[in-house]
Amino acid sequence: MSTKQAIKVENLNKSFGKGDAFVDVIKDANFTINKGELVALIAPSGAGKTTLLMMLGCVNEPNSGTMWLGDEKVFENKWLTKETRKIRREKIGFIFQAHYLIPFLNIIDNLTLLPQANKVADKESKAKAKELLKYFDIADKENAMPSQLSGGQNQRVAIARALMNNPEIILADEPTAALDMNRSVDVVKMLKKIALEQDVAIVMVTHDDRMLEYCDRIMKIENRSVVFV
């Protein structure tokens, strides 16, 4: 049965190194994020925001604990599947500081690349891409190259790419870092709208306190613990 739960972690721990070089980064993290929520992740530099994001994205392996993505338990002291990349491909969308579109692919190809890897029919993925481009008001740019678009337009394409695989979760690593205030607000409002309309949980790392008012909840890493404020 489908639930509202998008991410659930229990007693999640992550440390690096051994002996004198041992660093405890995340300790006994327990939280649940539901679909439709836009959650801000804040912490000082080096506190472990990216580490936590990479664990939620099945890129970095936690040391211990349990993690669910949607209804599927993906980690219990070890990955429960060898193909963590498949989980990313099917369940997770990523948005980065810069747009990081593939420079040698045009906009429509940038969007349909992931569905192609998921064996989605060309026609279907193209229709979805066009629909998203329309949604983001850049329908006329489908054949343009990333170098021909403005920073804001490229960031909207990057958000559209994150939605192409109908993800349950979007992990956004400072998506407004490269944008001015007005555009940053536009992007965060857009993420909020996507979270609600597409029923996706979005975890957004941000350093900009002005963006927090648009988020549903604020998650903070404090002394290696994950807390909501």
Place this chain on the structure above:
Amino acid sequence: MIYLAKEDIKHTLGKFIVTAMGVGMLLGIVLIMIGVYRGMIADARVILDDLDVDLWVVQEDTLGPFAEASRIHEDLKFTLKGYQAIDKSEAITFQNIQIPFHEKQLSVMAIGYDVYGSIVPINTKRLIAGRTLQNDHYEIVVSDKTDYKLGDTIPLGRDIYTVVGITHGTVASGGDPLVYVSLKDAQTLQFTYTNKRIQTDRARGIPSGGDAHLVNAIIATVYPSYRVDATAKTLRKWLHKGIYTREQQTDVLTKYVVEKASKQIGLFTVILIVVATIIISLIIYTMTLEKMKEISIMKLIGLPNSTIVKMIVEETLLLGVLAFIFGNVFSHLIYTKFPKNVVLQAPDALTLFIIVVIASIVASFVGVKKVISADPTAAIGG
């Protein structure tokens, strides 16, 4: 369907083509090197094929005029004719001489033969102007590589020779053009010394002139009803001379004369192929390095390694194939400019193509290794 390799190449087409042209020139040189070897073999066979004789009689315990000095008496041809199995036999000389060439000297191989004899070494199919020799003296047939025209005169020794015929494609195993003179003229050129030398010889008690009736080989044909190898065996027993069949003389040319050169060319070719593989590897490695950010992004968003590896391997193969095509075009454009005969053959090109494909696959490993080891988190700032 998105073909990443195609789109990536399209994005940097100019750079890709220039790179392929560079590697192509290297492969073109590989083809030329193979062509030089083939040319040497073809050149070595010109004299043998044009003479089209069954037996070579040379000085005992020598391999014959193509490999080492051989001198035998001219009148041996009459002895040879006395054998039942022998149809025709003639004396022949080979000597390297220098002829004037555009105010310089050109090294040529002069073949001397009996103008009135039964075996003519000039292949009439190769005669592109004039005629073969008809007089015993002062006529010469030259290769078109010497740039002489019909009626031109060439000073040789103490005499002036007139060009009466021009041949095409006539070269010795070393690549020197061939010229043809009468046997008498050839012997004069070989045995007539300068006045000062004759004077010195006389002072030393050496009779002047010496035996001018020496030749380098006697060539003979065998009646069709006799077996060539059996005839050679009989002659070997009675004549105390070196007797070689045409096949044996071909072996002498290809194994003893051309072998060292072919080994050298073979080694150069192998080195060039290794260098080409290393260059392709480095190019692919650099091309992969330039895409590391994109590769990390692709891995992070979930694209399987196979999709990215396929892109690298396809790009490498395309680079190899394109370079091979450029190499072929390049070699065909320049091979006639080489002073020595260069023979480009399709089977050699096909072999090189297979080697290039294998080398490209090997070269792609460095890029593939880089892809597999790429850290997806490198895409994210920290």
